[in-house]
Amino acid sequence: MAAQENAFESALAVFPETVRTELKEVLDEGPVIPAERAASWIDHMSTSVGQLMIWLLPVAASYARVPISNYHVGAVAQGMPRGNSLAHLYLGSNVEFSGQALSFTVHGEQCATNNAWLHGETGLQALAINAAPCGYCRQFLYELTTAKSLNILLKANTNPNDYSYTTNPLTYFLPQAFGPSDLGLTGGLMESESHGLTISSGSNVAQTALQGANASYAPYTKDYAGVALQQNNQTIYVGRYAENAAYNPSMSPLESALALMNMFIPPQAPLNITAAALVEAQADISQKSATEATLASIAPGVTLEHVVAS
Ligand SMILES: [Zn+2]
Numbered sequence: 001m002a003a004q005e006n007a008f009e010s011a012l013a014v015f016p017e018t019v020r021t022e023l024k025e026v027l028d029e030g031p032v033i034p035a036e037r038a039a040s041w042i043d044h045m046s047t048s049v050g051q052l053m054i055w056l057l058p059v060a061a062s063y064a065r066v067p068i069s070n071y072h073v074g075a076v077a078q079g080m081p082r083g084n085s086l087a088h089l090y091l092g093s094n095v096e097f098s099g100q101a102l103s104f105t106v107h108g109e110q111c112a113t114n115n116a117w118l119h120g121e122t123g124l125q126a127l128a129i130n131a132a133p134c135g136y137c138r139q140f141l142y143e144l145t146t147a148k149s150l151n152i153l154l155k156a157n158t159n160p161n162d163y164s165y166t167t168n169p170l171t172y173f174l175p176q177a178f179g180p181s182d183l184g185l186t187g188g189l190m191e192s193e194s195h196g197l198t199i200s201s202g203s204n205v206a207q208t209a210l211q212g213a214n215a216s217y218a219p220y221t222k223d224y225a226g227v228a229l230q231q232n233n234q235t236i237y238v239g240r241y242a243e244n245a246a247y248n249p250s251m252s253p254l255e256s257a258l259a260l261m262n263m264f265i266p267p268q269a270p271l272n273i274t275a276a277a278l279v280e281a282q283a284d285i286s287q288k289s290a291t292e293a294t295l296a297s298i299a300p301g302v303t304l305e306h307v308v309a310s
């Protein structure tokens with residue numbers, strides 16, 4: 001734990017003092033760099049948005065929760081243009097689960113994308129990563145509304161003091177791709193969704209999970225699903241199911257909620273989950289057993305509240 005706290009501090013230490021102070025303030029609120037802040041730091045550091053994203057990678061990686069691999073992935077996603085063509089930036093890191101199959105792992109790219117999506121973004125312009133995206137992530141990202149225009153930014157060399165980077169479209173990393181259009185879909189992941197599901201009973205945690213289910217992305221199975229996790233300080237984090245045309249790189253609603261929570265709390269802080277709810281539509285598949293299994297590894301003793309919505 002101490003090593004990762006140091007990783008966070010040393011990742012911040014390379015920023016000029018003013019930026020470092022403001023960045024710490026921003027991260028205390030959550031894993032989102034507002035566009036105006038990013039613009040002022042870019043100005044202050046005489047850098048570019050791409051280089052700022054590269055600067056931020058070690059900060060994002062310090063949040064990685066990796067008890068199995070000890071391999072820390074950092075990712076920074078750039079949302080869609082706002083006024084003055086600025087965009088918010090979203091941090092992400094990888095998350096692993098002890099005692100569970102490796103297929104439950106959340107990759108850093110998924111975490112940053114999920115973070116942006118849960119904050120209302122409807123696409124990504126660019127994604128910076130501290131290592132080349134694995135095949136699984138290339139497929140996951142190909143589901144995005146902006147898959148055809150998404151740029152992947154990679155550090156150009158291993159020199160920690162050199163922030164130069166390469167830019168290539170996702171399609172460069174995934175030629176001859178299989179994606180939503182092969183299954184007859186015109187939309188994609190991060191498109192604004194509202195499924196109109198309701199539940200007739202359930203705790204306030206379940207009511208929050210319902211919001212996740214209503215905004216979830218499940219065009220292939222219609223298993224619209226959301227998970228809400230409550231911490232001992234009463235904060236509730238809600239995640240959404242994100243399905244994939246190739247099925248396996250789908251991100252479960254629990255992974256989504258936990259990946260978000262992991263970026264909101266200080267690096268390596270205890271999760272302290274006290275309640276969990278899964279709300280999902282009636283469908284040919286279900287998130288229930290996978291959610292219970294994953295929950296058992298991060299919050300043993302917490303019983304999953306499962307509500308089927310109509
Ligand atoms: Zn990956």
